Amino acid sequence: MDSKxxxxxxxxFCDGKNSPEEMVLAAIDAGMSAIALTAHAAWPFATEWHLAPARYGDYLAEARRVKAAYSGRIEVWCGFEADYIAGLTAPDPSTYGRFDPEFLVGSVHYVTEGSRDVAGPPWSIDAPTAEVAEGIERCYGGNAKRAVGAYWATVREMVSSCAFDVLGHLDVLRKRNGELSFFDEESGWYKGELRETVRAIARSGIVVEINTGGIARKALDDVYPSAYLLGLLARAGVPVTVSSDAHAVGDIDCAYDRAYRAAREAGYGSLSFFTGNGWRQEAL
Ligand SMILES: [Zn+2]
Ligand SMILES: [Zn+2]
Incomplete structure (x- = not known):
């Protein structure tokens, strides 16, 4: 495989440690042929780790400047990692069209479906361990199975109702499961959720990323999605790409060897590379 x-x-511009230019230079140093700058976005909302609504213009101007400055050396796509929160914000042109993004990652970080605390903050699944546990208690009465089911229902709702390019860190709720053991990945009901979700993804035509960010942040000694889920995706013909979800220059291609191996072991013979107008496949 030539491309990376x-x-x-x-x-x-969100919660990363380096400037867009530093990340582009790190990608060139790592031998990458393309990156997408994807600021955390929940337009028109924001938490402390999202791009602030007042800074969208500055972010896009700098991303586009860097894209032009390095155009002969690397492809840079300017976009967002856009949150899906039902009824509030979505990774879709209806929300982001005004910013004319070239690329959208769709991610679920918050789950509101079936929450019994509709007035409080939603369950945050990518949060520190104590916060993930607190959310299961407060929003789902301690019923982790209901909480996990609500996450997967939210992912299905996002892929069925929104138009975006890549599905972000698909089973990120595994991130805190090592410490909390709040669900059993081997249980029949959990595998049923995965199968139902894979069917929805396959219908959507959205590309799934193999994300190494949990390894970089030492939260999980594995890529997202799990080997089992990747196998289901491969059998359903869902295309995959490899992404670092890097927040710092040193993580730009963290654990790519493991991601490539995971893809091969799941049965993938090729990876997807963005063309600006769809995707091309390159043999692994
Ligand atoms: Zn994310
Ligand atoms: Zn991210």
Whole structure:
């Protein structure tokens, strides 16, 4: 495989440590042919780790400047990692069209479906361990199976109702399961949720990323999605790409060897690379 890319990269405009230019230079150093700058976005809302609504213009101007400055050396796509929160914000042109993004990662970080605390903050699944546990208690009465089912229902709702390019860190709720053991990945009901979700993804035509960010942040010694889920995706013919979800220059291609191996072991013979107008496949 000649090409190497990460279509999921953060910068100082959200919760990253480095500037867009530093991330582009790191990608060139790592031998990448393309990256997508994908600031955390929940337009028109924001938390402390999202791009602030007042800074969308500055972010896009700098991303586009860097894209032009390095155009002969690397492809840079300017976009967002857009949150899906039912009824509030979505990774879809109806929300982001005004910013004319070239690339959208669709991610679920918050789950509101079936929450019994509709007035409080939603369950945050990518949060520190104590916060993930607190959300299961407060929003789902301690019923982790209901909480996990609500996450997968939210992912299905997002892929069925929104138009975006890549599905971000698909089973990120595994991130805190090592410490919390709040669900059993081997249980029949969990595998049923995965099968139902894979069917929805296959219908959507959206590309799934193999994301190494949990390894970079030492939260999980594995890529997302799990080997089992990747196998289901491969059998359903869902295309995959490899992304680092890097928040710092040192993580731009963290654990790519493991991601490629995971893809091969799941049965993939090729990876997807963005063309600006769809995707091309390149043999693994
Ligand atoms: Zn994310
Ligand atoms: Zn991210």
């Amino acid at each position: 890319a990460s279509y999921h990269v953060h910068t100082v």
